[in-house]
Amino acid sequence: MKLKAWVGQLFGESQLANASSEPSSSAPTPLLESLQSNLAQIRQALGDSGDIVIREFKAGKTQGIPAALIYTDGLTDSAKVQDMVMRPLMLATDEHIDLRNETTERVKNQLLTIGDVTDIDQFQTLYGSLLAGDTVILFEGAATALALDARGWKERSVDEPTTQATIRGPKEGFTETIKTNIGLLRRKIKSTDMRIELQKIGRLSQTDVALVYINGLAEESVLGQLRHRLKHIDIDAVFESGNIEEFIQDDTISFFPTILNTERPDVIAAGLVEGRVAIIVDGTPFVLLVPALFTHFMQSPDDYYQRADIATLIRMLRLIAFFLALLAPSIYIAITSFHQEMLPSPLLISLTAARSGVPFPVFVEAFVMELTFELLREAGLRMPKAIGQAISIVGALVLGEAAVQAGLVSPAMVIVVSLTAITTFVIPSISLAVPIRILRFMLMGLSAMFGLYGIFIGIVYIMLHLNTLRSFGVPYLKPYAPFVLGDQKDGVLFRVPVWAMFLRSFAVAKRNIVRQRPQQTRERGEG
Structure with a gap:
C-alpha cells in the first residue's frame, strides 16, 4: 500500500487511473470477404x-x-x-x-x-x-x-562465445536467432522428452520467448512458478534476456544473482539434463537457466571436460580467489590500522617505512586505488577492442607506478589491489564477480571503522542474507545450507569422476534422479 501511494504521489493519481483504465489490447477484428x-x-x-x-x-x-x-x-x-x-x-x-x-x-x-x-x-x-x-x-x-513461414534475414553465424572463454569443449555459442538456439540444443539433446513452449512477451516488440525443459526431470513447482511469472509480465518491449530476468527473479534487492545467464549451449544442455529450465529470448545470445544456486556460479563447464583431480584443484584455487577478491583490501586495512600486533616485527617495520611518506589514511589509499582500477576496467570494456585491453593494462601499470613515485600510495597497497583484481577474474561467472566488487567496498568501510570485528560483522550479514535467498523455491546455498551429503560429489570444492556420479543433484532434481547405473561402473572396473 505504501508503494502504491508513493507511486501515486510521484506520477499523479489521475495518470495512474487513466493508465489502469486503458484497455491492454483492442477487440479482435475478423477478416472480411472483400x-x-x-x-x-x-x-x-x-x-x-x-x-x-x-x-x-x-x-x-x-x-x-x-x-x-x-x-x-x-x-x-x-x-x-x-x-x-x-x-x-x-x-x-x-x-x-x-x-x-x-x-x-x-x-x-x-x-x-x-x-x-x-x-x-x-x-x-x-x-x-x-x-x-x-x-x-x-x-x-x-x-x-x-x-x-518464409522467414529469411541476415543473421550472425554460430561462433565461439565472446564473454565465456572455452579452454576445452565445444567452440559454439548461441546467436541472436531463437530458432538457431533451439536447434543447437536439439543437436545436444536428442530426446523426445525435451519440451519447448513458445510465447510472445511485449505489447510492441512481441518478442518470442521459449521455455525449454525435459519432461520428467524438471520440477512442476519450478515450471508453474516460471509460467506464472512470465505470463504476468506486462511491458511494451523486451530486447534482451536481462529484461526478463528482472521480472522473474525471486529477490529484486539482492546483489547476488539467482538466475544464470550464458551463451554456451553445452551449459544449458547440462542444466536441462539436471532438471533445470532454460529461457531463450529472441534477439540475444544470452540464455537464462533456473534454478541457479551459488554453487552453479562457482563452477565452470570446463571442469567437466578434464580429469577430476585437475578440476578439484582448480575449484580449490577458485574458492581461495573468491575470498581474496572479497576480503583482501579490508583485511589489509584492518591489520595495518587496528591490529598491527598480528604482523611479524620485520614485516610491520617494512610496511611502516613504506607508508612513511603517504599523506592519506589506509582506507582512503585503498578506496582511491580500487576506484581507479574499476574506472580502468570499465574504460577498457567500453573502448574499441584494438586498444581497450592495452589501455586497461598499461594504464594500471603506469598509474600504479606514478602513484608510488609521487608518494600518494604505498607499494604494498598496489600489490593488494593488483592481487584483488587478478582474483576477481578467476571467478567464472561475471554475474557473481560484480556483487563481489560491490561488497568489497562495503567491507573496506566496515574494516576502517571496526577492524577485524567489522569484517566479521559483514561476513555474518552476507551469510545470513545468502541463507534467505531462494531461486524458484530452492535454497540458494544448497547443498551446504541445508547440507546434502550426496551433492558433495560435485560442489564448490570437489568433483569426483563422472563415472562415480550415479545420481543427479538433489538440490534441483527430486524425481528420476538416477543418472547412471552403478553396475556400469563395476563392469568398467572388471573390464
Missing part, C-alpha cells in the same frame, strides 16, 4: 510503410481469382516466396482455384510446397504474423488468410 476492404484496412493499420510489400495478382492460369500476397521486406526470403508461393499459385489450374470449393483449403493442401502454413481469420493475428516475417496470402471472397 479483398480490397481487407487491403485497405491493412494499409491504414500499417501506415503505408515502405518495407511492407503488397503484391496483387490473379491466382490461376485461365480465369483466376483476385489475390494478394503481403510480406515484410528484410524479414522474408523473397526467393522462397517466388518459388514456393507465387509460381504454384499463378500456374494453378481452375479446379484448384475455385471459390465454391473452399479456395484456402485447396491452396494449402494441394498447391503450396512450403512447410508451415496456418489459417488466419483476424486482423490482429495477421499483423503479428506479418511483422514477424511470415508471408500472408488473401483471396477474394475468402474471410480466411494463409500465413506462410
